[in-house]
Amino acid sequence: MARPDKAAAVAELKEEFESSQGAVLTEYRGLSVAQVTKLRRNLGENARFRVVKNTLTKIAATEAGLDEQVLDLLEGPSAIAFVRGDVVEAAKGLRDFAKGSSPLVIKGGVIDGKPMTPEQINELADLESREVILAKLAGALKSKQGQAAALFQALPLKAVRLAQALHDKRSEEGAEA
Template sequence: MAKADKAAAIAELTEEFQSSNGAVLTEYRGLTVAQLKELRTNLGENARFAVVKNTLTKIAASDAGLDEEFRNLLQGPSAIAFVKGDVVEAAKGLRDFAKANPLLVIKGGYIDGKPMDAAEVTQLADLESREVLLAKLAGAMKGSMANAAALFNALPTQAAQLAEALRAKREEAGETAEAPAVQADADAAEAADADTADAPAE
């Protein structure tokens, strides 16, 4: 491969690593062209499955900032699933294909900035897909929104009840304050009358 072609290949792989949500490294030794085509079809738009050259891929992985743990997995015939969509769906696709075609060996990966070994990629495949999680979230939000709507509808009634209670309390407090004042006025008038009666006549 010419030097310019190598540089272009490395740049393309580096861009794939940097723009992907994840990269799952596999060994495909013994798989036929037809089987690889089937795998690519099964992965659909979630991932691009590419056969790579280890030497160039190690350089690209280094340029993309992937750690040595991932680069050390690049041994033997290597192919990488560059995941652009749901990483769980891609992991499921690879796991299910590997079960039916044991010649495909999942070696590890790099998902959302975190290195993963083969077992962790398989565990990832056991999770619920993004669509399922979004559906559950939508259901939860729908229930929460219904509760919120009921709460908002109840607020005017509760506010009116609170305002009425405060008004009644203020009136009660006003009456209580007024009663001692009236009594004080009565006591003062009575005292004045008594003074007048006790005063000596001129």
């Protein structure tokens, strides 16, 4: 029979898997407590970095319906970044931290229910944040609206100029006759 503390830990991990947009699995071997604390600060409010026990995490992941590929990543000392906000921002934080002199290794993960390799997570980290993409989209839409407004304003002006030119030409022809 499972101990109550282990059952509670499994239930908590299962809830983390189900309520987060993504989970990035890492190997934290060689990280000091200070480095883990720094990493948690770098990830910000969008992600929660947890050192986990593999056996309990495998049970929780299975109960959460995660792919077998993700379960295979739970070898060696594991930690998981559960992402509740912008997945790109969290991927950038992990990648940048791992690029430094840190021994952190990104093993893979699951984002929106899809298994991801370390290479895919690094590609995701290369994307711009959600806010930047939305700002660019808004700017593009605004510029198109401005172009459309200028076009709609130009059509009546051209019609008025054409009518004025015809009137002037008729006036000249009437004066010559």
